Amino acid sequence: MSFWSTSETPPVSTGARLRIVGVVLVFVLVAASFVAGVETSGLEATEAGSILAWIYYAAGLFVFGGLDLGTPIGGPIGARGMLWIAYFLAPAITTTTVVEAVISLVRPARSPAASVKGHLILVGAGPIGLAYLKAVRRVDPDVPVLIVDRFEGEVTLAEVERFSGVHPVSVDPRRPAALEVVGLERADRMVVVTDDDLTNLEVAWAARAARADLPIAVHVADLTLLRPVNRLVRDQARAADPGGAPPLVFNTHRIGALHLYERFLHPHFEGTRYQDVVVLGGFGRFSQTILELLRVTAADEIERLVVVDPDASRKVRQFAVDVPLEVLRFTTVDGDLVDPGTWARVDDEVAGLEATPVYLLASSDEVVNFRAAMLLRARSSEPRVFARCFHRGQFAESLAEQRDFELLAFEDVLRDALVEHYEGLKTV
DSSP: OOSBOOSSOOOOOHHHHHHHHHHHHHHHHHHHHHHTTOEETTSSOGGGSOHHHHHHHHHHHHHHTTTTTOOEESSOHHHHHHHHHHHHHHHHHHHHHHHHHHHHHHSOOOOGGGTOOSOEEEEOOSHHHHHHHHHHHHHOTTOOEEEEEOOOSHHHHHHHTTSTTEEEEESOTTSGGGGGGTTGGGOSEEEEOOSOHHHHHHHHHHHHHHOTTSOEEEEOOOHHHHHHHHHHHHHHHHTTOTTOSOOEEEOHHHHHHHHHIIIIIHHHHHHOSSOEEEEEEOOSHHHHHHHHHHHHHSGGGEEEEEEEETTHHHHHHHHHHHSOOTTSOEEEEESOTTOHHHHHHHHHHHTTOSSOOEEEEOOSOHHHHHHHHHHHHHHOSSSEEEEEESSOOHHHHHHHHHHTOEEEEHHHHHHHHHHHHHHHHHTO
16 A cells, blocks of 8 residues: 555646647647648658558657658648647657656655645544544535544555545654644644544644644543643643644543433433432443543432442542542442353342442443343343443344343444534634
């Protein structure tokens, strides 16, 4: 794969178009002059020659420049002038073609950014990057997009090339040279969504330093990093930093958690006559975001919250350093989500409580979520069980329907949320 790759056919250059017109003009001038009665000192009775002979003589001008034909003689002066024009025009076309070919061999390939302008720079072609690209196409079907990544997997490159008007730029975003090949000075906005938070932040702040007026959005997945970054952004905004407005920081887990709460949990809490019991399976970034949101929006509606994870106690202690949990009545269960014994211990924790638990299985491993959902459903058909996945595939839907649990497809959550995010970025 070349350093720059694009799914579009390269356009014909202006120089090539002019050469095509010039070639046609040479043939027309030669034919017209011979028809008018012009001869050459190197040939006799050219007026009696066939059309194929005229074409042959005209083609020879591009190679020999008329040296084998001699000079134009006889015929009207205007017709001789047309032949003289053809004599000089044909070798000029040949020379420019050869020169351009040699230059293209020694000159490095041009980046798509060399000619594109008013474009979006999208750094990162992972699942979130592709989800953001789909959102952009729903809002702006025609805006040019330069998507920057290393493209080490051919599947990812194939996914990108399905979109029209998208130019993949194969370069490591961590390299400082990456910003030199994306037309930063002509871009309209920039979104940074690789799977490495520090890379995202370095790229975003470097782009801000290079062009302070460019609207930049940067994704930070790690909540422990997100909080100090948000404080830095607020401090820089208040200080009227001469480097320009700081990048806009966002987190897709918060987007997903808010969607889960507004669509499922809040209506569920409103519909019960008692305080609820919530069981969080897995305590990665998504579950931590859910817990942080519940602490703020639903602490009075929850009687007990149980966190289940192989390392739940330690993770919750670390989480509580940044997010005070005193307002929640919670407990932890250290155990594997696919171990039936773990859920027996969860039963002991919620025994005697009036509410039927709501299970949110939000491990980063989709298979673990599905297996845990099937274990829970085999124990009881009563509680609501949600299992997180990224794509809502046919298999996942069939399994959820058969085993009676609900899918939380992160891609579905992001679809509309990222459209709203991009529309907001356009107003900056």
